[in-house]
Amino acid sequence: MNTTELRETLLDVRNLHASFGGIAALHGISLSVIANSVTAIIGPSGCGKSTFIRCLNRLHEEVPGATTQGEVWLDGQDILSADVDPVTLRRKIGMVFQKPNPFPAMSIYENVVAGLTLAGVRRRSVLNEVVEKTLNLAALWDEVKDKLHHPGSSLSGGQQQRLCIARALAIEPRVLLMDEPTSALDPISTARIEELIGELKREVTIVIVTHNMQQAARISDKTGFFLLGELVEFTDTSVLFTAPKDPRTERYITGRFG
Amino acid sequence: MKIIRKRRDIHHGDRYFYFLLKGLASGLPLLLFLIAAFLLKASWPTINEFGAAFLFTQDWDPVGEHFGVLAFAFGTIVSSLIAIAIGAPLSIFTALFLTELASSRVAKVAGFLVEMLAAIPSVVYGLWGIFVLAPILRIHVEPFLGKTLGFLPLFQGPPYGVGMLAAGIVLAIMIIPTITSVSREVFRSVPQSYREAAMALGATRWEVMRIAVLKTGSTGILGAVILGLGRALGETMAVTMVIGNRADISASLFSPAQTMSSVIANEYAEATSATHVAALLEIGLVLFLLTFIVNSLARVFVWRASLGRSAR
Ligand SMILES: Nc1ncnc2c1ncn2[C@@H]1O[C@H](COP(=O)(O)OP(=O)(O)OP(=O)(O)O)[C@@H](O)[C@H]1O
Ligand SMILES: [Mg+2]
Numbered sequence: 349m350n351t352t353e354l355r356e357t358l359l360d361v362r363n364l365h366a367s368f369g370g371i372a373a374l375h376g377i378s379l380s381v382i383a384n385s386v387t388a389i390i391g392p393s394g395c396g397k398s399t400f401i402r403c404l405n406r407l408h409e410e411v412p413g414a415t416t417q418g419e420v421w422l423d424g425q426d427i428l429s430a431d432v433d434p435v436t437l438r439r440k441i442g443m444v445f446q447k448p449n450p451f452p453a454m455s456i457y458e459n460v461v462a463g464l465t466l467a468g469v470r471r472r473s474v475l476n477e478v479v480e481k482t483l484n485l486a487a488l489w490d491e492v493k494d495k496l497h498h499p500g501s502s503l504s505g506g507q508q509q510r511l512c513i514a515r516a517l518a519i520e521p522r523v524l525l526m527d528e529p530t531s532a533l534d535p536i537s538t539a540r541i542e543e544l545i546g547e548l549k550r551e552v553t554i555v556i557v558t559h560n561m562q563q564a565a566r567i568s569d570k571t572g573f574f575l576l577g578e579l580v581e582f583t584d585t586s587v588l589f590t591a592p593k594d595p596r597t598e599r600y601i602t603g604r605f606g
Numbered sequence: 607m608k609i610i611r612k613r614r615d616i617h618h619g620d621r622y623f624y625f626l627l628k629g630l631a632s633g634l635p636l637l638l639f640l641i642a643a644f645l646l647k648a649s650w651p652t653i654n655e656f657g658a659a660f661l662f663t664q665d666w667d668p669v670g671e672h673f674g675v676l677a678f679a680f681g682t683i684v685s686s687l688i689a690i691a692i693g694a695p696l697s698i699f700t701a702l703f704l705t706e707l708a709s710s711r712v713a714k715v716a717g718f719l720v721e722m723l724a725a726i727p728s729v730v731y732g733l734w735g736i737f738v739l740a741p742i743l744r745i746h747v748e749p750f751l752g753k754t755l756g757f758l759p760l761f762q763g764p765p766y767g768v769g770m771l772a773a774g775i776v777l778a779i780m781i782i783p784t785i786t787s788v789s790r791e792v793f794r795s796v797p798q799s800y801r802e803a804a805m806a807l808g809a810t811r812w813e814v815m816r817i818a819v820l821k822t823g824s825t826g827i828l829g830a831v832i833l834g835l836g837r838a839l840g841e842t843m844a845v846t847m848v849i850g851n852r853a854d855i856s857a858s859l860f861s862p863a864q865t866m867s868s869v870i871a872n873e874y875a876e877a878t879s880a881t882h883v884a885a886l887l888e889i890g891l892v893l894f895l896l897t898f899i900v901n902s903l904a905r906v907f908v909w910r911a912s913l914g915r916s917a918r
Contacts, residue, residue: 463808516807
């Protein structure tokens with residue numbers, strides 16, 4: 349992988365609007381996500397962070413009454429257009445949620461391969477290989493290799509979240525969306541997942557929502573600050589946290605509102 | 607002073623109410639026990655006389671005083687299993703449709719109508735079975751099944767209309783409300799986050815239902831089905847009217863049969879010998895134990911399903 353590739357835009361969001369039953373939640377967001385980087389989204393509660401990343405895998409439109417407008421370009425295609433099948437799209441754009449949600453009636457193994465079995469992969473040897481590889485990627489293999497057939501819900505919260513990361517990675521998505529993936533976890537699990545994110549960006553492009561500004565500062569390359577459904581500022585993380593251009597950004601990162 | 611007195615009165619009222627409730631709450635299980643004890647005592651003559659043979663013989667001869675429950679147990683169990691085979695998939699898919707696909711208005715109306723099925727008196731189902739279902743089975747369905755699937759023993763023999771198949775179908779309709787409403791509760795209690803997890807992995811609508819809803823709810827669904835089974839096992843009136851009342855053990859679903867509850871309903875009035883009465887009561891005891899076990903099992907599954915989730 350060379351440096352020019354590292355600078356390439358993978359996801360290009362142009363003038364994205366989203367609403368819930370007529371009430372606008374996003375007002376024209378435009379930003380570019382660079383391949384194999386970590387992009388953090390910060391902002392006060394209710395500013396539209398979740399709505400934003402749920403537009404990127406078109407999960408937003410599954411909410412009754414929700415609408416989306418604008419364009420999101422990936423691989424030369426506007427993924428919001430009507431002729432893109434959301435089901436196929438979601439194999440390219442994985443997601444990890446705020447609350448760990450491994451399928452409770454499935455084993456650890458079945459959870460990891462859930463996406464592959466949906467895609468019709470049945471060969472045991474292939475599945476075994478993927479399980480070992482992705483659990484290693486998610487830094488969980490050593491802890492679970494002897495109990496792959498135990499229920500996913502038997503793990504600790506932090507382990508469950510890494511299992512969910514493995515589940516998302518197993519179908520080799522181009523982009524991994526993470527909505528406050530550590531907000532339900534203890535500091536040690538959080539540190540592990542932050543470390544993991546740093547390693548994962550070699551494999552996948554990450555967009556992460558976080559409430560924790562230190563976390564954004566530690567792990568991301570670029571940060572966007574959202575306020576009331578608008579993108580106030582989007583720039584290199586080091587710049588945003590040291591020399592923000594917008595006074596609202598400055599007030600937020602110095603903890604004066606939100 | 608006055609205010610305090612008033613408070614005390616309320617307090618006393620509470621105490622009486624508490625004792626009343628406590629009495630009722632402990633009285634009801636006692637009632638269950640008393641019924642079991644009564645059945646045991648009343649059927650003691652035949653338990654004593656026939657022992658385990660009562661359970662494993664199919665002779666039913668009030669004149670010669672030979673009694674065995676096997677044919678009736680067969681009728682009860684097979685008609686209930688037919689009911690489950692037909693009713694469970696229908697109910698589960700109805701519940702799935704109502705919770706996952708239907709708009710909330712449609713779900714409300716359709717859900718209400720399905721639950722109204724439970725309000726129809728059993729004897730009305732019986733009448734419908736005799737005058738509508740049985741003729742259709744005799745004239746159309748059974749001859750057709752005999753022609754197409756007649757190589758299976760299940761579908762051989764003359765089409766009577768009334769019989770095992772008719773009883774199974776009527777029971778299926780009667781247990782649909784139970785299984786549907788319990789399954790709906792089970793599906794509704796599946797957290798949205800599992801559905802979203804499945805969608806985010808590229809699951810189609812049906813796949814979301816399969817891996818996130820049905821699979822997560824499987825224990826609860828099993829409970830719902832067993833609850834339906836419990837209801838089918840004990841149903842008397844409608845079955846008595848459509849099953850044909852012949853104590854046969856036949857492989858054919860077309861042939862008449864008889865269930866434990868229908869033989870009791872048919873014969874208790876004319877049973878004169880003490881042994882005959884005791885034999886009928888022993889059937890009651892067997893049926894009581896069977897439905898008790900099945901219903902307890904169902905509760906355990908439904909309870910485990912909801913517990914598993916609230917613990918998360
Ligand atoms: N299902 C919904 N129906 C209606 N309005 C919604 C729904 N979900 C979110 N909203 C509204 O959309 C706006 C943006 O919500 P969103 O969940 O994207 O915020 P957020 O930035 O992720 O907040 P948090 O940090 O609390 O997770 C909020 O005003 C919220 O009230
Ligand atoms: Mg959010």
